[in-house]
Amino acid sequence: MRKLYHHELSPASRKVRVALAEKRLEFDPVIEETWVRNESFLALNPEGEVPVLVEAEGYVLADAWAICEYLEDSYPDPPLLGTDPLMRAEVRRLVAWFDRKFNREVTEPIVQEKLIKRVVSGGTPDSRLIRAGRANIHTHLRYIAWLIHRRRWLAGDMMTYADITAACHLSLVDYAGDVPWEEHPQAKDWYAIIKSRPSFRPLLEEWIANIRPPRHYADLDF
């Protein structure tokens, strides 16, 4: 059976879980706490990061984006990367936007301070960073609204890795209670559609490290 080493607090892990579910590929999930040194995990991925996918034949795939592209290469149905080179370039640009810019400006300051610190070190959250993340998120929610005003989904006429990546980051910030949905109704409508997909349900149903999510987190009519 295929195995996925992942962690609930890793947006990259969430993306691969959703992608596997969208492509109807079954897997055994294994939670890996990457902040605890684990030689057998480092033998799989010397970078020491989740997610890592191990195929039933034993092939080891590391790095979330390499895994997503591999899934598209090997299991192209349904497609999650777009249908022509220009659309694929737009999907990849937006994936990089959320994995790099959104991650740096929003996910890291909020999720690191409010959730990861609590799980890993018990350290005190830095409220300046949380405030910065809360201020930065508005630009991104406006950008989502701008994109879906022009297209049905973020990168074009079909749901792609761009939507999945954005939604996985937002789901973690939402778990921390810091997405101002009421001020961004278009982004909220787009997220509601993704939330209602069966591939997204397992993410919404799990509690992370005994931290109770806000009431609306798993609610499809939030």
Added chain:
Amino acid sequence: MRKLYHHELSPASRKVRVALAEKRLEFDPVIEETWVRNESFLALNPEGEVPVLVEAEGYVLADAWAICEYLEDSYPDPPLLGTDPLMRAEVRRLVAWFDRKFNREVTEPIVQEKLIKRVVSGGTPDSRLIRAGRANIHTHLRYIAWLIHRRRWLAGDMMTYADITAACHLSLVDYAGDVPWEEHPQAKDWYAIIKSRPSFRPLLEEWIANIRPPRHYADLDF
């Protein structure tokens, strides 16, 4: 004519320049100083980062990795991404390794402090960061040696984006004079082969911001 917005100090820009040259695609280079706000450039790429490729037909492509995948999609000859899904996954894993881990541990601390600060702000380099980068580079040069002991190139039997990405990061650290080649002869032999490729020559021949590179920088028999 195709246009590439780039900067000499951006490893991502260097990668796309080498890829275009390997695929024998001509382009007009345009230097973009991303630290100076430029509305017309932001209209091309709201993230404000180089490289950005504008095809002759007007298609705008942003994000280095999206551009590299687009080039492979649209101009597959010569291939730079590997020949089957597993090799492509290995290429992408190593590209992510150098663009994320090597960049964070080596390129940023050294190139930011020694070159970018001098060009952008004139600020004083932080010698603790430079020392950290110099200490971190050994693991990566040993990893390169470990990989090419098992394979001809970093990801397999052919030169790929993995080699190009690693070499572009190293070329900037080498410009700063901080690659301890003599202690890592296998990595040096691998780099010497890449250095001698015609696609790499333009990078080696240019001076960055009137900073003289070390004598061995452009020397093919360094």
